[in-house]
Amino acid sequence: MKIFNKRTCKVCDAICCRYITIPLKTPEIIEDFENIKWYISHENTEVNIEEDGAWYIKLKTPCEHLSKNNLCSIYKNRPEICKEHTTKSCEKYNEENFILTFKSVEEVNKYIETILKKGRHQTI
Numbered sequence: 001m002k003i004f005n006k007r008t009c010k011v012c013d014a015i016c017c018r019y020i021t022i023p024l025k026t027p028e029i030i031e032d033f034e035n036i037k038w039y040i041s042h043e044n045t046e047v048n049i050e051e052d053g054a055w056y057i058k059l060k061t062p063c064e065h066l067s068k069n070n071l072c073s074i075y076k077n078r079p080e081i082c083k084e085h086t087t088k089s090c091e092k093y094n095e096e097n098f099i100l101t102f103k104s105v106e107e108v109n110k111y112i113e114t115i116l117k118k119g120r121h122q123t124i
């Protein structure tokens, strides 16, 4: 039986090929949260704030080049961003470094309430 190295894609269901993330403008005023609420009202979406304060939307949808065996069907010609993504920092072998995740309008409303109570907008 072949023993794989500790960090290998061969024992993974290709987690990183099943979503995309897009940077968002950090909400600065309450009205900015209306778009956030709209985004996460759609299925398979969430909005995350990373440790450095950057906001991202995550769209959970598999890449059309992902084969049934969880391998990339265009491996040699895959996009640069895919080539740069390695097991050194990938989501299978590393904790996701989000300080907050929004999956529902209720969670956004709760966040807004919290920042209003603090009298300023900041990540919590």
Ligand code: SF4
Pocket: 008, 009, 010, 012, 013, 014, 015, 016, 017, 085, 086, 087, 090, 091, 092, 093
């Ligand atoms: S890079 Fe990480 S998440 Fe992507 S397939 Fe390999 S082990 Fe899985």
Ligand code: SF4
Pocket: 016, 017, 018, 063, 064, 065, 066, 067, 071, 072, 073, 074, 075, 078, 079, 082
């Ligand atoms: S192009 Fe290949 S490596 Fe990149 S996300 Fe799609 S299946 Fe994964």
